[in-house]
Amino acid sequence: MARKPLRLDQFMPYRLSVAANRVSGAVASAYDRLFALSVPEWRVIAVLAESEGATQNAIGQKTAMDKVTVSRAAISLAGRGLIERSPNPRDGRSHMLSLSREGRNLYRRIAPKALELEADIFSVLSQEDLARFREALDHVARKAAELSGKRD
Amino acid sequence: MARKPLRLDQFMPYRLSVAANRVSGAVASAYDRLFALSVPEWRVIAVLAESEGATQNAIGQKTAMDKVTVSRAAISLAGRGLIERSPNPRDGRSHMLSLSREGRNLYRRIAPKALELEADIFSVLSQEDLARFREALDHVARKAAELSGKRD
DNA sequence: GTAAATTGGTTTCAATTGTTACCAGCTTCA
C-alpha cells in the first residue's frame, strides 16, 4: 500500500465517528423530543414490536447492547407501562417482555417518524449508493469486530 | 417513497451506529494499549502535528470536539510533557499549543500504526468502494448536521 | 475611557455509561 501522510480529516475512523455521532445525535434528539425515549429504550421497543415475548437476553443479542443497558431500559419502560413482564415458564430467572397496548400504540406513532427521519437523512444518497453504503458498513463493522476479537 | 415496514436491523441510523462503535472501539483500544492515549488526546496530537501552534479553540473547530474535551486532553498531555503551551501574544487568555520533542517522537511512532490499522479495517473495501463510502459518509454527516441545526 | 457584552478556557455538577460484584435459579455430574 502506498505511503501516505496521516491527515486527521482524511482518516477514516475519525470520519466515520463524526458522521455516526451527527446522525445518532439527530435521531436521538428526535426520539427524545417527540416521545421522551432514549435510544436504548427505543431499540427495545423496536425489537419487541418485531418479536413479541423476547427475553432481555435475546434483545441484547439482537441489538448489540450490553445486558445492563437492556436491563435499565426495560425497567424504565415497564415503569412507564409501555412494556409488560410476564414470568418465563422455561426459566424462573428471566421474564418474557412484550409491548403493552400503550406500548404498541406508541410504536405505531414512532415507526413512521423514524422511517421518515431515516429517509430524510439518507435521501442524499441515490438508491444505488445507499445499497453500496449499507454493504460497506457491514463489511467494515464485521472486520472491526473481528480485529478486536468480538463475537459477531 | 415506498412504504416499508420498520425493521431495526435494516434501519440505517442503527447500522451506522453499530459499525462506528465497533470501529472506534477497535481503534480506541489500540491507542490505549499501545500508547496510553485516549481518543481525544490522540486527536489533539494529530492536529498539532499538522498545524503547529494552534489554540485549543482552533483544535475544537477542526475536530468537532467540545471545548471541555479539548481542555481536558490538553491538560493531560501537558502534564505528561507531550505538548507545550506558550502564551498567545495576540490574546492573553489563550495558549498556543505545540508538540514537545517527546510529543513529536510519540507521533512519529503512532502515525504509522494508525495508518496500518486504518488500512487493515478498510482493506475490506476496494479502492473505488472506499472512495464512494467516504463521500457517502460526508453527505450523510452534512445532512444530519443540517437537520439538527448544527454549524458545520 | 469605561460599562456592557463576548469569548477562551477551566471548574463544577449532573447525567450516562460501562465494569464488577452479586443474587437467584438452573444445569451438570458424581
Place this chain on the structure above:
DNA sequence: TGAAGCTGGTAACAATTGAAACCAATTTAC
C-alpha cells in the same frame, strides 16, 4: 441428592461525558 459451576438479571461503583456556571481577558458601543 447435592455440591460446583454457569447464566439471567440487578445493584453498586467508578469513569466519561456534556451543560451550565464561572473567571479573566478582550472587544464593542457609547
